[in-house]
Amino acid sequence: MKVIYPGSFDPVTKGHIDIIKRAQKIFGEVIVAVLVNNSKNSLFTIEERVELLQDALKDIENIEVDTFSGLLINYTESKGCNRIIRGLRAISDYEVELQMALANRSLNGNVETVFLASSPEFNFLSSSIVKEIASFGGDVSDLVSSSVNEALKEKYKNIK
Ligand code: ADP
Numbered sequence: 001m002k003v004i005y006p007g008s009f010d011p012v013t014k015g016h017i018d019i020i021k022r023a024q025k026i027f028g029e030v031i032v033a034v035l036v037n038n039s040k041n042s043l044f045t046i047e048e049r050v051e052l053l054q055d056a057l058k059d060i061e062n063i064e065v066d067t068f069s070g071l072l073i074n075y076t077e078s079k080g081c082n083r084i085i086r087g088l089r090a091i092s093d094y095e096v097e098l099q100m101a102l103a104n105r106s107l108n109g110n111v112e113t114v115f116l117a118s119s120p121e122f123n124f125l126s127s128s129i130v131k132e133i134a135s136f137g138g139d140v141s142d143l144v145s146s147s148v149n150e151a152l153k154e155k156y157k158n159i160k
Contacts, residue, residue, distance in 0.1 A: 002029040003083040003114070004076050006068070009034050010042045011148045012053045013130055015122035019087040021060060022116055029062040031079060036069040043131055043155060056145040073107045082111045089118045089126075 003023055009016060009032070024030045034049050044052065046067055053065045068075035076084060084104065086097050101113035118125075130140050134152040141149050 001027045001083065002031060002079070002081050003027045003085050004031045004033050004072075004079060004081050005085040006033040006035060006072050006075075008037070008042065008127065009049050009053055010127050011044050011049060011130070011144065011151065012056050013122070013125050013127055013144050013148075014142075015087065015089075015118060015125040017056055017145070018119050018122055019085065019116050020057065020063065023085045024060060024062055027083065027085075029064075030085070031064045031066055031081070032057070033072075033075060034065070034067045035072075036067050044151070048151065052145070052148050052151060055147045071107070073104050073111060076111055077108065084111060084113045086113055086115055087118055088115045089123050 005020060005023060007016065020030055020032060032053055034046060034053070036046055042049075050065050050067060057063045057065065066079075072084065076082070084101075086101070088094060088097060097113075097115065101115075104111060104113060125143055130143050130148075130152070133143075134140050135156050137156070140152065144152070
């Protein structure tokens with residue numbers, strides 16, 4: 001079964017990769033879909049985010065990295081999928097994720113959102129915290145792939 005894992009991935013972290021690997025084991029095929037959202041202030045361009053994802057996922061089978069804009073449910077239908085994967089960390093994720101899952105269900109009742117609980121070691125991890133640490137010159141090498149680590153150093157090299 002093919003499933004969609006949507007997100008901003010600005011940038012991809014080891015928490016995302018953990019969810020992708022586990023979803024691939026359960027469902028067989030994962031489309032990692034990067035949301036093109038011009039109103040959101042992102043550090044990395046869409047092209048950079050896709051490239052960093054492709055690099056981080058190159059050793060995992062049956063993964064496609066794609067982009068989408070507009071309604072997730074329309075994109076999901078266009079890919080012939082009826083499962084959306086989301087990761088759940090602390091309680092704070094729950095409210096937003098539940099609202100989104102129910103909104104998507106109201107648009108198409110055949111599409112189910114499936115939640116995977118974060119692995120404990122990544123429960124605190126988000127793209128935002130990684131950017132914050134990296135922006136002050138902190139070491140994020142345990143939290144992201146080596147390409148993302150290098151890309152973050154490059155982005156922040158003039159801001160210290
Ligand atoms: P969005 O902007 O849509 O929240 P993100 O790229 O931040 O996109 O996250 C995509 C998905 O991955 C979301 O479901 C989010 O809850 C989940 N996620 C992010 N970080 C982690 C993590 N450390 N562990 C588990 N799930 C995570």
